[in-house]
Amino acid sequence: MTRIPYVRPEDMTERARELTLERGNLNLYRVLANAEKVFTGWMLAGRDALTSPTLPRRLRELVVLRTGYLMDSPYELGQHYDIAPTAGVTVDEIEAIASDDGWRTSTFDDVELAVLQLTTELVTTRGVAQSVFAAVHGALGTEATVEVLMIISRYAGLALMLNALEVDLDETARLPNLRAD
Template sequence: MGRLRYLDNADLAPEFQDIPRMKSNITRAVAHSPKLARLVAGRGMYLRHDSGLDARLRELAILQVGYSTRSAYEWAHHVDVALSFGVTEDDIRAIATETAGETSHLEPLAVAVLAATRTLTDDLILPQPLFDTLAAALPTDQLVDLLVAIGEYNGLVRVMAAIEIDLEPEYVRYLDRFPLASPSISAKES
């Protein structure tokens, strides 16, 4: 059980019963601060539905955050989202390959997105050559959306860890199909 009670719409004042994604445990926990929950869910909906950033690149970045931080909740939820946006199973498996420092089938832009996500997640830096690669390939608004998505999901995985968010049972199957690396595996050890 998570550290906070998971709220339902019925627990909220009428003006907050329209918060998106109240079926997910993270939203139900953050709903203890309903104005914040609405903002957090709104940012996620913007990134998913209104951003011009390619959905595949967005989901690869979010999945890399989940994989790098070993956040089972983030990983499993976004495997589901990624598959619904057409990301292939081979693309998802390539995250482990790229993280291990090996070459995958991914095209150079996707490899750069994953590398940028790892450096921002692990080291809180984005080396200039990597930034330049992304800036050359993406319009500025999409570059900003990518960087905000990486930052947003890095923040969320830390909140999930602090609150000890439980993974909903229907998402466990994604951990079986696409396992996270054990804590001893990292690109730095390769």
């Protein structure tokens, strides 16, 4: 049970209600709506980050899943387990990402591997080796590299909030049944 009550859509401002309902009226949004003064801006920034044409959708989902796994966020993994296949991520790839080293031996291409390495290093060490950064930057360019960093930052921060608030999984979310290695 969440530590802070969920805000009912009818108790939100009109704009907050529109944004919440647009994104599925998820527990995440209903608990964060308690921060009324920053909620709308946070939602709009999230929409922009998730719909930008600069970063391929598949790559964005790989980053979200890897960050969710590394941040020990069952909510993020549960939500994106169903979203990722719509971006071309297979169940086997999800399982590889949601493991310590399985992603290294999976069928990801060189750019995806570089982005997964950057995500792993940044989340686990709070820094990135120059060679890893150069590989991502060389493959994606400046704007997409910064977007990758923004996605990592957004979902790492989100995981911290979800974990602190103990937000309940929505009925639509499924946690992956990951195989034991």
